[in-house]
Amino acid sequence: MEPTAAFPQPRTCPYRPPFGYAELTEQAPLHRVELHDGKLGWLVTRHTEARALLSDSRLSADRTNPNFPLISARGAAVRSQPPAFIGMDEPEHGHYRRMTIPDFTAKRINGLRPRIEEIATQAADQLNAAGSPADLVVNYAVPIPSLVICEILGVPYSDHEFFEDASRRLMRAADEHEVAAPRAELLAYLDSLIDTALQRPMPGLIGRLAGDQLTRGELSRELLIGIALLLLVAGHETTASMITLGTVILLEHPDRLAELRADRGVAPDLVEELLRYASVADTAGARVATADIDIAGQRIRAGEGVLIPNGPANFDPALFPDPDEFDIRRGSRNHNAFGYGVHQCLGQNLARLELQIALPLLFERFPTLRLETPASQLRPARADTIQSIDELIVAW
Ligand code: HEM
DSSP states (O other), rough: OOOOSSSOOOOTTSOOTTTTTTHHHHHSSSSEEEEETEEEEEEOOSSHHHHHHHTTTTOOOOOSSSSSSSTTTTTGGGGSOHHHHHHHHTTTHHHHHHHGGGSSSSHHHHHTTHHHHHHHHHHHHHHHHHHHHHEEEEIIIIHHHHHHHOOOHHHOGGGGHHHHHHHHHHHHHHHOOOOOOOOHHHHHHHHHHHHHHHHSSOHHHHHHIIIIITTTTTTHHHHHHHHHHHHHHHHHHHHHHHHHHHHHHHHOOOHHHHHHHHHHHGHHHHHHHHHHHTTTTEEEEEEEESSOETTTTTTTTTTTTTOOOOOHHHTTTTTTSSSTTOOSSSTTTTTTTTTTGGSSOOTTTHHHHEEEEEHHHHHHHHHTTTEESSSGGGOOOOOOOOOOOOEEEEHH
C-alpha cells in the first residue's frame, strides 16, 4: 500500500504538536507512512486506536529488532544504546521496571513535596539573582527536575553541569555519529558511580540496585547503567521542557493564568491540560508488530513499524472537543502525554508534582513575568526529540 502521509509531520510551534495531525485525525485512525530510511510503517492518529495498540502485546518495544521504526537518522542510535526496560517486552520489561518502582510510587513521591518546594524556591532565588532579563531554562526549568532526579538516583548534584550538558547533546544530536560522544561520556560517568556504590553504601536508587540486585547477580552492570541513563535523562529533560513550555502557554493565556493566581487549587487540572496541550514527548510511542493485527479496517502486518505519537491522540476531537482551546476545566486526565499500557511513564507522579509546584511558584515570585521574545517567534529545537526550546529569555 502506498504512503498517504508524511512522518514526522513538520513542527512549527514548539508548544503544540504538528498542525498537520488535525487533518489526518479527521481522515482516518491509521495512515500509511514512509519513514526517513524509506521503510513503510503505520501512523496512528486517533485516541481509541492509540490506546488499543499501546496496550496490545503483539506490538514490541524492542529497539534491537531490525524492523523497529526509526523516525530520523538520529533514531538509529537507539539500537546501540545500553539496554533498559523502555526497550523490552514482557516478561523482562516488568521484571526490571519493578526494581525501580519503589522510588516512584504516589506515596513516595508525595513524601518528596516539601523537598521539591525547597528546591523550586532555591531555583526561583537563582533566577532572581541572575537579574532581569534572564534565561528561564538554565536558571529555573532545568535545575528543579535535575536536582530532584539526582537525589532520587543518588547522583551528586555537583556534577549537574556535566550531565545536563551531555544529556542535552544526546537528545539534540542530529545522527548516530553525534550521539556517540555524549553517550560515551554519560556511560563512563555512570560506570564510575557504580564503582563508588560498590565500595561504600550510597544513598538513592543506583546505590540500592548496585548493593542489592547487582551484587546478588540479578541485574547485570550493563543493564544497571542503561536503567540509570534512562532515568537520569528522562527524569529531567521532559519535565524541564514542560516547565518552559508551560510558562509560555500560560503567558499566552492570561485568563487561565489569572485563575491560577486566584486559586492555587486549580494547579492539578491546569497541569493535566498543559500536558495534553504541549504533548512534549509527542514522538515517544514507536513499536514493531510481532504478529498481524487487524484494527480499524486495516491489517498491520508482522514486522511493520507502528508510530503512535501522543499529539494527535491528545487533540482527537472525539475525546477533547475543540482541542485547540486551552481549557483547564475539560477534564484532560485521559490524555496520552505519559503514554499508555505497560510502558506508561514511570515518572508521571513525579513530573506532575514538580509541575504543580514549579509553575504556580514561578508566577507567585515573579508577578510581572513576561517573554523577551514573542511566543509566535519561538521555534522548536528539533523535530524528532521532545518538544523544547533551548533558551527562553524572560523579564520581570
Ligand atoms: C512531563 C514529563 C514527562 C513526560 C511528558 C513523559 C513522557 C513519557 C512517555 C510518553 C513515555 C512512554 C514511552 C513509550 O511508550 O514508548 C514515558 C516513559 C518513561 N518515562 Fe517519562 N515522561 C516524563 C517525565 C519522566 C520523569 C520525571 C521520569 C523519571 C524517572 C520519567 C521516566 C520514564 C521511564 C523510565 C519511562 C519508560 C517506562 C517503561 O518503559 O516502562 N519520565 N515517559
